[in-house]
Amino acid sequence: DADVTQTPRNRITKTGKRIMLECSQTKGHDRMYWYRQDPGLGLRLIYYSFDVKDINKGEISDGYSVSRQAQAKFSLSLESAIPNQTALYFCATSDLAGLNEQFFGPGTRLTVL
C-alpha cells in the first residue's frame, strides 16, 4: 500500500464550485505539505503543517484553505474554484529527522472549467 495517498486522482469542476482534495499518510510523519505544479513553474508551496494544530501559509496560499484533522490527514480546499487553479496538486510528508526529505503522494489533476 502507498504511504501517501491522495483523493481524488482526477477532478473536473466548474468555476465557483467548492472542492476538497484529501491527503492521507501512513508514514507517521508530523510534517505535511500541499504543492501545486504548473508547467514551467516547478513545485510551489501552498500550505504546510507541522502538527494537528499548526497551519502555515506557503508561497501561494490565496484562494486556498487547509485543515489538519489528524496527524495522518491534511486536506486542501478551494472555496470557489477559478480556472487558473487548474494544475497538478501534490501532497507530501516529511520528518525533520530526515532533513525534511519529502515523500510525495501520486498527485491530483484538477481542471476548473
Next chain:
Amino acid sequence: ILNVEQSPQSLHVQEGDSTNFTCSFPSSNFYALHWYRWETAKSPEALFVMTLNGDEKKKGRISATLNTKEGYSYLYIKGSQPEDSATYLCAFSGNEKLTFGTGTRLTIIP
C-alpha cells in the same frame, strides 16, 4: 521569495554518454539541498539530501556535489540509460520548508 535556479531547462543526451546539470541557490541560511527525480506520470522521489559544504553523494551511476559557500550543486549521470529520462528537481531547504527549482528535463536518446 528564495531564488533556486536550475540549468539547463532541458537536455537531450545520447544513450551511453555522461551528463551533468546545475542547481544554484542562496548561500545564506542554508540547511540542506535536495535532489529529486520525477518521472512522467509519477511522483517526485528523493535522490539525495546534502548538508555539508563539499558533500558528495552517489547512488549507482548518479552522483551529486555541493558547494554551500558559493551556492551551487551539480548532479552527474554517468553512462546515461533510457530509464534516466526524467525531470530532475533541486530544492533549497530552510528548517521549515523547501523551495524548488523549475527542474531540468532530461531525455535520453537510444
